[in-house]
Amino acid sequence: MNVAVRDLTVARSGRVVLRVPRLDFVSGTTTAVFGPNGAGKTTLLRAIAGLDQPATGEVTFHGAPMPRSGRRPIAYAFQAAVFVRGSVRYNLDLGLTLQEVPAAARAARIAAAARECGLEPLLERPAAQLSGGEAQRVNVARALALEAPVTLLDEPLAGIDRAGRGQLLDELPGLLERFATTTIVVTHDRDEALRLADHLVVLVDGRVLAAGSKRALCAEPPDADTARLLGFTVIEHGGRCWAVPPGGFRVTDAPAPGAMTLQLAVERVLDLGSRRHLVGRLNGVALDVVVAGQPPVPGAVVTVAADGAVPIIFSGRPLNPEPR
């Protein structure tokens, strides 16, 4: 095990905001800590980095407690891209200097990080003058340049415009491969989590709802909340709970024998040019399904088939929350 969290609780003003009985981050993997805003994702990251004193429990790195002062095996890119006064180069250099990397090696490492992260034109620019997207890129590059055993990224794609975000999302897995060993990335975005990580930790209200490999969790979401967070639609059918994967619903006139079919009451039709969406309710659950050809009019009832539905345990929350 690389990073291990045991019996960790973090309290703020006497109130427990995070409770993690056990979590392991395996060497050489990328784990996404994923959950809604306010779930305690950043709190977990700060506790791992040794920035906040936990109320109980500990974080270990290769079996030894994570140091809470001085040098540590960690590179941390905070959600807010903050810099010290000076150029981008100076900011990249500062981290390496503090890690006591020799001067010659520093120049080479900065050059490599700048090249890989596409920062070469920005190196001599004062960090204070970077645009939001540029700043986030430098923020990530500064962490990567440390080539630390554990790389922590807090919402690395926050504050970037759509195009820049897509580009960095494409590049990040390669960059992590090149510079990082064990990565923990915090995100509230399901796509980011699924695209960047091989392992997922689902965090809700300061508790770990699910943790495990991305494939296993997506193949069999353990409960309705996790399923919903992973993009599944949770429905009740035939007296039990089912999770239907994203894109699993399809409008059909002739369902295959044995397939799960349901009746969708169409409320609205969204015309996105190349495709149309039917928005309606299915046993009370809001549903959005792509339809080919001529769409039915609002008020119509159509048959949809749910492919790949898996039975799940009802986790005690309302089954049909209002659509966001």
Next chain:
Amino acid sequence: MAALLLFLLAACRAADAPTLILATTTSAQDSGILDSLVPRFRRETGIAVKVIAVGTGAALDMAERGNADAVLVHAPPTERVYVDRGVLTDGRLIMHNDFIIAGPAADPAGAAHAPSLDAALHAIAARGRFVSRGDGSGTESKELELWKAAGIDTAAVAHRERTGQGMGATLLIADQHGAYTLTDRGTYLAFRARLHLVPLVAGDPRLRNIYHAYTVNPARYPRAHHREAAAFVHFLTEPATQVLIGGFGRERFGEPLFTPDAVPDSAGAATPPSGPGSGGAGDDVRAVVLRTLLISGLATLAAMLAGVPLGYLLARRRFPGRTLVLTVVNTGMGLPPVVVGLAVWLLLVRSGPLGALGLIYTRQAMILAQFVIATPVVVGVTSAAIQALPPELPDLLTTLGASRLRTMWLISREVRIGLLAAVMAAFGAVVSEVGASMIVGGNLQGDTRVLTTAIVTVTGRGELGVAMALGLVLLGLTFAVNAFLTVAQQRHA
């Protein structure tokens, strides 16, 4: 922190030259005679005299508390009380001048034509307006003695105001009010050019203003510098000194201010004095400027060394009572210098808890007082600047592996604009304050006199033009320092 400060103070304490503290009256100080006698005494004996000018009452009180070694005062009836109590010994008559009653030239009370001093006082009480020192000085003591002798109850004098200020200020107030006042002739002559007041009553034997010098009783005050004090009293009575006293003031006023009265201890030919200095701040302006820079600069430096880490901790740490501490600091930013001066004086004065350090009336004491004034300013400005930084920045430096000290250094670098603002605010506060420097430094010529206290001194002597010029020098000095700091600050902005 406190230990470090004490160590610094002890370390920078000047090599123990023999000194004595002379408590004397403002009228003697304002006349400027001590500025010509004290350097001469130092040349002859190597003993430095710290002249603390207060009212006679306060001077005698200083002696009683063991905070002075010698006194030069002019209230014989009061002096006798202290001699009888065993506070003062070795009393010697030194010199006299005379008091006059000055008043408006129109003399509405007709005091000038009164047949006697008592009659003149009755006339003033009945028809005039009188301004009294009201500060427990020898002059007030004489005034009260005269009213009493004339059978007048001061409480019944309708128009008698008490200024609580020195002779020069009291003369200016009497002048503006068209009132009568009792003044020593020396101060009157020094201020004559600015006054419409004229001498109206003079010459009565009771108006004689007699100065005695005493040492404090060594049996009662074993810590007093008795040897030095005795040497100084002896010096005042020496024929050569007496000649100097007899000639003092002729250059500036065309007539001597004092009549020497001392009976020499031993026979000896009086050698004529060589060019007695008079006028000005009694101090080289360049030396005063350098001293001002040195004292306020060191105080500011010390305040930065202590205040920046404190400001850093206040900005970064969360602890119970933090808001209270911040409130105290913010209150401290507006601390009245004179209160600080008083507190430091009580701490360092000979009878105080740290009196044994011998720091009272030294530049070190001034640096300490100014340090106390400047530190809250530095703490307040620093912590505000650091709190304005993104909160993630210190965390970032921590995760990058910066030690606590390194983090503090890097953060300071981030807020250097704020830190330079702190330097300017702190330096500006201490270089321009007068209360604390006056109280703990004693405004000693050639030693602890700085620009602000020099301004007070020359104002007290009526040299208002010189005072204004010194004010401009002070303004120029702060402007130059601020210009330098502002350029440094804005270069990185």
